[in-house]
Amino acid sequence: MSGTRASLRLSMAGLRTHKRRFAGTFFAVLLGVAFLGGTLVMGDTLRSSFDAMFGRATSGTDAVVRGDDMITTPGESFGTRRTVPTELADEIAGMPGVAAAEPRIEGPGQLLDKDGEPVGGGGPPTLAGNWIADEDLNSYQIAEGRAPERSGEAVVNRGAASDAGLGIGDTTTVRTPDPLKVTIVGISTFGGEDAMGQTSFTALTRADAEKYLTAEPGRATSIQVRAGPGQSQAELVDSLSPVLPDGIEAVTGQEVTEENQDQIAGQFLSGFTAGLLGFAGVAMLVATFSIYNTFAIVVAQRTRDNALLRALGATRRQVVGQTMAEALVVAVLASLVGLAGGVGIAAGLQALFPAVGFPFPDGDLVISGLSLVLPFATGVVVCLASALAPAVRAGRTSPLAALRETAVDDSGSSRVRAVVGGVLTAAGAAFTVYGASSGPSVMLTVAGAVVTLAAFVVLGPVASSYAVRILGAPLRRMNGRLARRNALRSPKRTAATATALMIGVAVVSLFTVFGASLKSTMDQTVSRAFAGDVAVRVPAFGPESGALSPKVAPAVAELPEVEHALGLGAGVARVEGDGRALTVTDPGRMGDVLDLGAVRGSLSDLGTDGVAVSGSEADDHGWKVGSTADFTFTDGEKQAFTVRAVYDRADLAGDYVLTREAWEPHRMQDSDSLVAVAFRDGVAEADGKAAVEGVAERYGNPEVQTRDEFAESSAAGVDMMLTLVYALLALAVLIALLGIANTLTLAVHERTRELGLLRAVGQTRSQLRAMVRWESVLVAAFGTAGGLTLGAFLGWAMTKATDSSGDGVFTVPPAQLAIVALVGVTAGALAAWRPSRRAAKLDVLGAIATE
Amino acid sequence: MTSATGTAPVVTGAAARVVDAAKVYGSGDTEVRALDGVGVAFPAGQFTAIMGPSGSGKSTLMHCAAGLDTLTAGAAFIGDTELGRLDDKRLTMLRRDRIGFVFQAFNLLPTLTVAENITLPTDLAGRRGDPAWIDSLIDVVGLRDRLHHRPAELSGGQQQRVAVARAFAGRPDVVFADEPTGNLDSRSGAEVLGLLADTVRELGRTVVMVTHDPVAAAYADEVVFLADGRLVDRMAAPTADRVLDRMQRFVGESPRTARSLDTTAERKSSS
Structure with a gap:
């Protein structure tokens, strides 16, 4: 007991005397814990905000009557259901136990602002629907003005109205996607908020909604039902179910709320939080190296003290305990401050994300026990684990070491290490390459990547x-030569310092390479598949397009400058049991504006029972021209289609192409996602584009893009992703910087007498600063070089591993990587700022004075 | 170089000198006058030893004369350059270009080889030294076969010989040696002292050495004695016995010096 107290007393004294030495460790732990805590708090907060939002949206609804089958296509979070007849609402409203029942008609509704530019978009949904008269069933309330009564009147939610600069009495256009002129008669709020999580909602009269938002009047998205007094949601659903026609179901409001919540939580939030946690992990990993290094150096510097303690009778355990107690105190303090920082980060991000266009609803911060305990425990464990090896080494100090001069530590470049590292590198690289190129198998690639990273560390x-x-x-x-020698002094220390930066740079490079490859792939998609001159589309997040009025294509086709104008519409169906996106167009004319590659069979006579499929889908299902494919549409209709053509390139055409005639009976809302335009010979691009823009203006002003603009806007989402990734990784790089700075400070302290000698024999202060700076730059350059190599390799692996189609392009962006390298090396120079200044302020006499 | 000395008398032939030098540490009750009005010139081409008991101010005198420390009052000169008028950068460059140093211990950078340590000051200046001169120095100190070794691979005596070569490599106006044999056995010490004396006599260099060892002082052309921060005596053509005699006379002159001389004598007898 008293032994423990003695080592505790020693460590407190150690901490007090060497506060500066532990500053680096303190901040490394603090930042890691703060980031982890911030991520968890933000995840909880977002989840609770979304939960509250969906809860509010359906709070007055006791039952929802809707199509019982939802078709979901890959990569789409919300599925498509069949519509229900509006007259069913009247029927239900008359039933006993029902207080109210109203049809809900909802569709795309992009609001345009005063200048004809779209409001929002590229993220949160922009919707239009009918104004539901029953106040409980309607999640929106009138804040100013009144509900729409006559055709052409609309109520806009307050957030969208203020973004658009529109007020009551103003006239504007809503793309449904057909442009619809509306006069704003009211401003609504969503449960007191300006918007439902930044969604824009334009409410029309029911008649207008039926006319413009659905394929045919008399159909609604769903029917919202409110129970009479004393009727529970379950009882209501039970009483409704028997009267519903086939293919229509009734579910409780509670169920719908949960479905919505799960959809957001499961598909979006968990991915988002997992990503953030991944970056928090990177930050922690980087911190581990910084902490390990600090303790390793501190222990090395204290060899004499520890030897003296051992000589005076301290046990190994007491010496180990002293170092561990120091680590514990630093860990606990840093983790506590880190928790506070984490809550701050969460609050900051909550404010920041909406500002950069992320559709997050407002809400109070949710701080659960787990988001406090987990980061705290992680911080303490990481710190203690990183300090363990140095502490054990301290315990092994021989009492005789007190009598020896402290030797320069040049361990770490042993043959065993070289052999083990070499074997690991080979194994990791082999795994990664195998995983990335055969299959490809993401799991195998990730395993290989982890081994490769470990190999680099070894x-x-x-x-x-x-x-x-x-x-x-x-x-x-x-100065440079001295710096080089200093960096070579302790390979282990140099490597541990550089490794922290290496990991940060590797992840940055990985995403840079991966992002550039994604962009090249998208660019290639457009450039090789698009054979037209301009594209008319509504850019959305990623390569997908928003809805476009189906009248654009025929209008553009009439222009004298235009040879071909083909609209590509979208549909969904279950093909052989799996939800698939369909392209609805005039297949015979696709070849005029798209490059489909080799085509077997004929695209021109699909008729109402023929389908054209991409080569990869045909291979998967074993189809040839003449095979039969079973389709199920959202309206429940089943139809067998004959494969009449198989084409190679699905880049823009999609995997399944149907004629408009075949789709007509099952359609939901007429819209195109792309109008591909080819000009007549001799028409200059600028002239042709101006003419098409003239037409587009009449249809709600979608964008007219040249091939380059089309490719560029497709890849815009990648840049956004990269920006976010870089912002998150800045923290890891910052921790690595702190590590370099800390190591340098300790090294400067260690070399006091050398520095004094150098100053005495004529090294000027600026030369001394340059020497320290060069050492830092060399260490940083080593870490950066390793990181770039590792990152480029893993970026290649990730590109290959996630590219199941084999169409992906691998690109190494030299300019971006050069910037990463420059940032890494500059970071090294920055890290040396304080240590070099401290070294230069050294008192020459004090440093050379003999003991 | 034009004289920057102002009213101070120019002593021709002095490589380094101090005029009315005073150095005071602390103030009030804790005030310590390490140097108390010392004036001394170290002639060029001569080997001068500064002697005195511990606390006599000999090390302070050397540090101030060599531009490692600044005087509280008075002036220090290297040639005609007054050190007090130089900023840190010029002072550093003066040390680099015109002064050589041999310290008691820790003279060499562990990361540099012997050859690199020798040329360190000229390398810091970004100049190539005089290869023929350095070559002859290497022969004089007898380290030709150790040029590419690291200091850790050398004995203490060898390390000090490297330090001597380093001190003379840039042909400085004056070399200051601070107890250069303090950490050496008597045989290695004799080698290093012989080296310093030979370099002065055969190659015409100037050396100022601080020591408390009468045997070491005997290698010098002249010994200056310091006690209580004052110059108390000078002795030309010293021998170890005469120096020891002179030192013994400090006993009784001041209680402070007497006490320290005892410890000096003890240390001598124990080694």
């Missing part, structure tokens, strides 16, 4: 000797 000390020599070779001046 090889670090061996590699550092060579790398620093090579990287430092251009440094001919004395």
Whole structure:
């Protein structure tokens, strides 16, 4: 007991005397914990905000009557259901136990602002629907003005209205996607909020909604039902079910709320939080190296003290305990401050995300026990685990070490390490390459990536000797040469310092390469598949397009400049049991504006029972021209289609192409996603584009894009993703920087006498600063070089592993990677700022004075 | 170089000198006058030893004369350059270009080889030294076969010989040696002292050495004695016995010096 107290007293004294030494560790733990805590708090907060939002949206609804079958296509979060007849609402309203029943008609409704530009979009949905008269069934309330009564009148939610600069009495256009002129008669709120999580909602009269938002009047998206007094939701559903026609179901309001919540939580939020947690993990991993390094150096510097303690009779356990107690105190303090920082980060992100266009609803911060305990425990465990090896080493200090001069530690470049590292590298690389190229198997690739990373960490000390020599070779001046020697002094320390930065840079490079490859793939998609001159589309997040009025294509086709104008519409069906997106168009004319590659069979006579499919889908199902494919549509109709053509390139055409005639009976709302336009010979691109823009203006002003603009806007989402990733990784790089700075500070302290000697024999202050800076830059350059190599390799692997179609392009973006390299090396120079200044302020006499 | 000395008398032939030098540490009750009005010139081409008991101010005198420390009052000169008028950068460059140093211990950078340590000051200046001169120095100190070794691979005596070569490599106006044999056995010490003396006599260099060892002082051309921060005596053509005699006379002159001389004598007898 008293022994424990003694080592505790020693560690408190150690901490007090060497506060600066632990500053780096403190901040590394703090930042890691803060990021982890911030992520968890934000995840909980978002989930609760979304839950509250969906709860509010259906709070007055006791039952929903809707199509019982939902077709979901891959990559789409919300599925499509069949519509229900509106007269069913009247029938239900008359039933006993029903207080109210109203049809809900909802469809795309992009609001345009005063200048004819779309409001919002590219993220949160832009919707239009009917104004539901029953106040409980309607999740929106009139805040100003009144409900729409006559055709052409609309109520807009307050958020969208203020974004558009529109007020009561103003006239504007809603793309449904057919442009519809409306006069705003009212401003609504969503349960007191300006919007339902930044969704824009334009409410029309029921007649207008039926006319413009659905394929034919008399159909509704669903019917909202309110129970009479004393009737529970379950009882209501039970009483409704028997009277519903085939294919229509009744579910409780509660169920719908949960479905919505699960959809957001399951498909979007969990992915989002998992991503953030991944980055928090990277930050923690980087912190581990910084912490380990700090303790390793502190222990090395205290060899004499520890030896003296051992000589005076301290047990190994007491010496180990002293270091561990120091680690514990730092860990607990840093983790506590980190938790506070985490809540701050969550609050900051909550404010920041809507500002950059992420559709997150408002809500109070939700701080659960788990989001406090988990980051705190992680911080403490990571810190203690990182300090363990150095502490054990401290315990092994021989009492005789007090009598020896502290030797320069040049361990770490042993042959065993080189061999083990080499074997690991080979194994990791082989796994990764195999996983990425055969299959591809993401799991195998990730396993290979982890092994490769471990191999790099093991090889670090061996590699550092060579790398620093090579990287430092251009440094001919004395300061640079001294810096190089200093960086070579302790390969283990140099490697551990550089590894932290290496991991950060590797992840940055990985995403840079992956992002560039994605962009190239999208670019290639457009450039090889689009054979037209301009495209008319509504850009949305990613390569998908928003809805476009089906009247655009015929109107553009009439222009004298235009040779071909073909609209591509969208539909869904279950093909052989799986939900699939359909392309609805005039298949015979696709070849005029799209490059479909080799086509077997004929596209021109699909008729009402023929389908054209892509080569990859045909291969998957074993179809040839003449085979039969079973389709089930949202209205429940089943139909067998004959495969009449198989084409190679599905880039823009999609996997299934149907004629408009075949789709007509099952259609939901007429819209195109793309109008591909080819000009007549001799028409200049600018002239043709101007003419098409003239037409587009009449249809709610969708964008007219040249091939390059089309490709560029397809890839816009990638840039957004990269920006976010870079912002998150900045933290990891910051922790790595702190690590470098800390190591340097400790090294400067260690070399006090050397620095004094250098100053005495004529090294100027600026030369001394340059020397420290160059050492830092060399270490950073080593880490950056390793990170770039690892990141580029893993970026290649990730590109290949996620590219199941085999159409992906791998691109190494030299400019971006050069910037990453520059940032890494500059970071090194920045990290040296404080240590070099402290070193230069050194008192020469004090440093050279003999003990 | 034009004289920047103002009214101070120019002593021709002095490589380094101090005029009315005073150095005071602390203030009030805790005030310590390490140097109390010392004036001394170290002639060029001569080997001068500064002697005195512990606390006599000999190390302070050397540090101030060599531009490692600043005087509270008075002036220090290297040639005609007054050190007090130089900023840190010029002072550093003066040390680099015109002064050589041999310290008691820790003279060499562990990361540099012997050859690199020798040329360190000229390398810091970004100049190529005089290869023929450095070559002859290497022969004089007898380290030709150790040029590519690291300091850790050398004995203490060898390390000090490297330090001597380093001190002379840039042909400085003056070399200051601070107890250069303090950490060496007597044989290695004799080698290093012989080296310093030979370099002065055969190659015409200037050396100022601080020591408390009468045997070491005997290698010098002249010994200056310091006690209580004052110059108390000078002795030309010293021998170890004469120096020891002179030192013994400090006993009784001041209680402070007497006490420290005892410890000096003890240390001598124990080694």
